[in-house]
Amino acid sequence: TGSTRPQRLLRAVQKKATQGDPQSVIATIDHFCRHSEWAMNVGDEKGSILDSVVTELNPSSALELGTYCGYSTVRIARLLPPGSKLITLEFNPAYAAVARQVIAWAGLNDKVQLVEGPSGDLIPQMKELFGVQTFDFVFLDHWKDRYLPDTKLLEECGLLRKGTVLLADNVICPGTPEYLEYIRNSSRYESRYFKSHLEYTKVEDGLEKSVFLG
Numbered sequence: 001t002g003s004t005r006p007q008r009l010l011r012a013v014q015k016k017a018t019q020g021d022p023q024s025v026i027a028t029i030d031h032f033c034r035h036s037e038w039a040m041n042v043g044d045e046k047g048s049i050l051d052s053v054v055t056e057l058n059p060s061s062a063l064e065l066g067t068y069c070g071y072s073t074v075r076i077a078r079l080l081p082p083g084s085k086l087i088t089l090e091f092n093p094a095y096a097a098v099a100r101q102v103i104a105w106a107g108l109n110d111k112v113q114l115v116e117g118p119s120g121d122l123i124p125q126m127k128e129l130f131g132v133q134t135f136d137f138v139f140l141d142h143w144k145d146r147y148l149p150d151t152k153l154l155e156e157c158g159l160l161r162k163g164t165v166l167l168a169d170n171v172i173c174p175g176t177p178e179y180l181e182y183i184r185n186s187s188r189y190e191s192r193y194f195k196s197h198l199e200y201t202k203v204e205d206g207l208e209k210s211v212f213l214g
């Protein structure tokens with residue numbers, strides 16, 4: 001039994017990226033995905049949009065749904081101010097194991113808490129388990145049919161506040177039609193679509209940025 005793609009991605013990071021240097025971890029993963037093996041990281045083009053949203057918001061508490069190999073975890077955490085925290089949820093133990101090592105290589109362990117398990121079970125436990133009041137920022141990048149139920153769960157659990165920003169990956173490809181329908185028609189959100197491309201390809205994709213109005 002050989003290695004998996006996430007394991008090969010991790011090996012590239014440990015071989016080529018500088019420890020403690022998030023930018024070199026990001027560049028190494030992007031190079032690996034462009035020149036060796038495509039992988040479902042948000043990528044450099046959509047990643048720049050993610051960076052600008054995070055930088056503008058400067059969140060103290062952030063949530064990521066769908067860690068995968070930790071690429072967007074590193075992108076977000078490297079921009080967070082001291083004392084802030086990014087909680088990232090990953091269902092797949094093999095992905096989580098790789099992501100922990102990518103995050104550690106980037107030197108971002110003090111800003112990131114990776115939690116393994118189904119988002120639908122973990123979201124209602126955020127307050128009691130992690131002392132979270134509300135999130136300033138949420139990045140949705142997990143199973144596309146979980147975006148809508150998990151958004152409704154975040155509302156019901158009182159984890160969103162007036163001004164919380166939700167940023168959703170893949171709203172065109174693979175697509176999240178039910179989520180887009182809900183969020184764009186809800187009077188409780190102000191949404192904007194950022195047109196881009198599916199990571200490392202010329203296929204159209206984009207990010208939907210939605211501000212919760214309370």
Ligand SMILES: O=C(NC/C=C/[C@H]1OC[C@H](O)[C@@H]1O)c1cc([N+](=O)[O-])cc(O)c1O
Pocket residue numbers: 040041042066067068090091092095141142143144169170173174198199
């Ligand atoms: O399924 C995608 N993401 C959800 C990942 C789902 C799996 O990883 C996290 C979760 O535990 C599950 O095992 C995805 C798929 C494509 N794609 O082109 O197929 C592109 C992307 O950016 C994506 O986030």
Ligand SMILES: [Mg+2]
Pocket residue numbers: 040041042141169170
């Ligand atoms: Mg994605």
